[in-house]
Amino acid sequence: MNANQRQPSGYLTFEQLVPANWLDFNGHMNEARYTEAGARATDKFLEIVGADEVYVRQGRSYFTTETHVRYLSEVHLGSRLQVFTKIVSAGPKSLHLMHRVIADELLEQPAAKIETLLLHVEMQTRKVSQVSDTVRNQIESLLREQGGPDNDPCIGRYLGQR
Numbered sequence: 001m002n003a004n005q006r007q008p009s010g011y012l013t014f015e016q017l018v019p020a021n022w023l024d025f026n027g028h029m030n031e032a033r034y035t036e037a038g039a040r041a042t043d044k045f046l047e048i049v050g051a052d053e054v055y056v057r058q059g060r061s062y063f064t065t066e067t068h069v070r071y072l073s074e075v076h077l078g079s080r081l082q083v084f085t086k087i088v089s090a091g092p093k094s095l096h097l098m099h100r101v102i103a104d105e106l107l108e109q110p111a112a113k114i115e116t117l118l119l120h121v122e123m124q125t126r127k128v129s130q131v132s133d134t135v136r137n138q139i140e141s142l143l144r145e146q147g148g149p150d151n152d153p154c155i156g157r158y159l160g161q162r
Contacts, residue, residue: 009100010084010146011048013041020081029075034101038067038114041083041099049138061097062118070154072129073103073111080104086150090139092130093120098150112155
């Protein structure tokens with residue numbers, strides 16, 4: 001599937017089989033690997049909207065400022081992971097994403113949800129700045145295409161919240 005194709009749960013932004021070196025001593029996927037999968041999904045999403053390597057060479061980028069991972073189910077060796085990304089919100093200087101990590105054995109129920117907040121920066125000064133019109137327009141187009149902001153009840157949760 002093309003990464004730009006939207007699915008009901010968002011845009012496919014990362015996919016791979018879980019290798020042995022992603023497991024911990026409990027025999028399931030290590031918590032750090034969820035963060036890695038989320039980071040790769042964020043990178044792919046940024047490519048989709050035009051905030052890619054060329055954009056960075058032009059002096060602009062997004063920096064991740066906060067990530068919240070909710071582990072919902074175990075994932076095991078050989079599972080096919082897919083990460084689907086939706087936009088929660090987008091401002092002139094920020095981008096808020098929700099990644100849903102799906103493992104094939106869970107029948108499309110998320111194994112994890114990864115909420116990520118990014119700020120747009122000017123690379124030379126490392127200060128927060130406004131996103132380019134081109135990238136902003138692409139984000140707004142995808143937001144319309146996905147049917148508006150993601151409204152997952154997990155958004156904005158705090159640690160330990162039930």
